[in-house]
Amino acid sequence: MGATQSLAHKLIVQTVGPKHSRLRPRSDVAKALGRALPYYTKEFGCPDGKGPVYYEMGAIFEDTGLFREVLSTFIARYQGLGNEGPTHIVALEARGFILGSCLALALELPFVIIRKAAKLPGVTVGHADNYIRAGAIRKGHRVLIVDDLIATGWTAISAIELVTSGGAKVFEVAAIADISAMQGVQNVHEFKDGAFKDVPFFTLIQTSSTSDLLCCNPKKGRTARNRTIEQVKAGNYKFLNVSSLVGKPEAIPVYDGNNVVLHQEDRTAILGENLPKRF
Numbered sequence: 480m481g482a483t484q485s486l487a488h489k490l491i492v493q494t495v496g497p498k499h500s501r502l503r504p505r506s507d508v509a510k511a512l513g514r515a516l517p518y519y520t521k522e523f524g525c526p527d528g529k530g531p532v533y534y535e536m537g538a539i540f541e542d543t544g545l546f547r548e549v550l551s552t553f554i555a556r557y558q559g560l561g562n563e564g565p566t567h568i569v570a571l572e573a574r575g576f577i578l579g580s581c582l583a584l585a586l587e588l589p590f591v592i593i594r595k596a597a598k599l600p601g602v603t604v605g606h607a608d609n610y611i612r613a614g615a616i617r618k619g620h621r622v623l624i625v626d627d628l629i630a631t632g633w634t635a636i637s638a639i640e641l642v643t644s645g646g647a648k649v650f651e652v653a654a655i656a657d658i659s660a661m662q663g664v665q666n667v668h669e670f671k672d673g674a675f676k677d678v679p680f681f682t683l684i685q686t687s688s689t690s691d692l693l694c695c696n697p698k699k700g701r702t703a704r705n706r707t708i709e710q711v712k713a714g715n716y717k718f719l720n721v722s723s724l725v726g727k728p729e730a731i732p733v734y735d736g737n738n739v740v741l742h743q744e745d746r747t748a749i750l751g752e753n754l755p756k757r758f
């Protein structure tokens with residue numbers, strides 16, 4: 480990285496593997512993220528088998544202070560690098576857009592979107608399910624790829640393919656978290672006999688550093704806000720919305736005003752209601 484990256488930023492970053500840096504787990508931002516990233520077990524939260532655990536990034540974006548900290552960390556890493564720094568930010572639909580667009584504006588870099596199939600009009604270049612506007616990224620560009628999460632690494636591979644197929648160079652892949660158990664960064668580096676082994680990754684935390692208290696699995700009786708089902712039952716309880724994350728009609732989780740997720744069976748038991756299976 481360039482010489483102008485601040486000393487303060489360098490001090491909170493460590494190398495955790497070949498071409499992979501993370502925040503030091505004891506840094507303030509890493510600790511705050513470790514306390515804030517809720518997750519659902521496969522049984523309750525991963526509709527299409529993404530897992531073993533589903534990490535719910537929305538909670539980070541809902542926390543203004545934490546969102547700002549996350550953004551500032553990325554800004555500190557990539558600002559002021561001049562001719563050595565990134566020239567473009569490419570982000571992935573959908574959650575990659577949130578961080579990517581904020582960062583692009585802060586760094587005053589062009590923001591290029593990769594969309595899922597059948598979303599982009601005109602001439603596009605595709606890889607797997609991901610498409611980019613043809614010509615948006617070209618030879619000579621140094622591209623910072625931004626997403627919220629690295630799981631298997633497949634989406635990152637797809638983005639790298641799209642960026643490099645246009646002749647551009649990947650400056651780095653940045654994400655809030657990597658799911659340690661899924662070895663996504665390693666998968667990218669080993670892909671196609673190491674074709675992308677030199678692509679650097681920067682992730683703020685690995686998911687194994689999140690707290691057990693953040694498990695939203697209602698069977699554990701705990702919630703993201705650390706309330707038990709009994710506390711909810713006793714409280715002033717109101718439905719706000721229904722999420723269909725799980726996809727099984729008999730297991731629709733419910734999100735209420737207290738940030739509690741319940742199953743249909745729990746909901747019926749608590750409220751004594753025969754609610755429709757989908758609404």
Ligand SMILES: O=P(O)(O)OC[C@H]1O[C@H](OP(=O)(O)OP(=O)(O)O)[C@H](O)[C@@H]1O
Nearest residue numbers: 572573574626628629630631632633634
């Ligand atoms: O490393 P991988 O195994 O490829 O998984 C990571 C990707 O999965 C998620 O996106 P998803 O496809 O769920 O789309 P979304 O952001 O629209 O929910 C996440 O935002 C990453 O893009």
Ligand SMILES: Nc1ncnc2[nH]cnc12
Nearest residue numbers: 529530532533534628630
């Ligand atoms: N386990 C997971 N949690 C959240 N988003 C994901 N995208 C792919 N796998 C995911």
